[in-house]
Amino acid sequence: MNTKRWMGIAAVILAATTGIASATAWTDIGDWWGERFYYDSGGGTMFKERELSLDLFGTIYDGDRRDSAGRHVDGQLGGGIGLTYFVTQNWGMSLDTTIGDNGNAFFDYLAGSVIYRYPIDAIRLAPYAFAGFAGQFDLHEEFSGHIGIGAEYRINPLAGVFVDTRYVIADQINNYWLFRLGMRFVF
Numbered sequence: 191m192n193t194k195r196w197m198g199i200a201a202v203i204l205a206a207t208t209g210i211a212s213a214t215a216w217t218d219i220g221d222w223w224g225e226r227f228y229y230d231s232g233g234g235t236m237f238k239e240r241e242l243s244l245d246l247f248g249t250i251y252d253g254d255r256r257d258s259a260g261r262h263v264d265g266q267l268g269g270g271i272g273l274t275y276f277v278t279q280n281w282g283m284s285l286d287t288t289i290g291d292n293g294n295a296f297f298d299y300l301a302g303s304v305i306y307r308y309p310i311d312a313i314r315l316a317p318y319a320f321a322g323f324a325g326q327f328d329l330h331e332e333f334s335g336h337i338g339i340g341a342e343y344r345i346n347p348l349a350g351v352f353v354d355t356r357y358v359i360a361d362q363i364n365n366y367w368l369f370r371l372g373m374r375f376v377f
Contacts, residue, residue, distance in 0.1 A: 236344040237309035237316050239279045245272040247372025249288050266290055268298065274374070280307055299326045301336065314344040326360065334360040342374060350374040
């Protein structure tokens with residue numbers, strides 16, 4: 191899929207889901223022009239334990255990546271999908287896969303991670319760190335490990351925006367960085 195198509199799909203998903211989330215969780219206070227939107231969380235936290243979420247994200251690879259013709263590609267775009275489950279407010283696990291725009295294997299890899307997040311409810315932000323392993327299907331079939339950091343901003347209790355980066359330690363290819371930006375939808 192070309193980059194313009196990925197960006198178009200991401201824009202449509204973002205627009206549709208933000209509208210749904212804001213319609214269900216936010217109410218208009220006061221007059222329409224003069225007041226801001228407000229959400230009453232009842233004094234609770236935005237980041238809960240036993241929290242399951244669906245992640246949709248765009249990716250960019252930096253490092254030893256190749257297209258279907260074997261040419262070196264630096265800054266390769268892609269997308270992905272994942273599931274994240276937090277057992278406690280701080281500790282969770284995730285399973286995700288990426289799809290690179292390179293004409294090779296449809297799924298680049300399947301990764302599992304353990305996550306530690308530190309929610310700061312006053313500003314709706316949760317920085318996090320993670321580590322895990324993956325089965326790689328693109329460039330070479332192999333196992334790899336990764337470590338990373340990121341942050342999530344909660345728009346409301348049902349949706350958030352996240353950005354993270356991971357350093358992938360591969361066996362048969364050079365190690366590389368993977369950057370992700372996406373939306374997280376909480377069930």
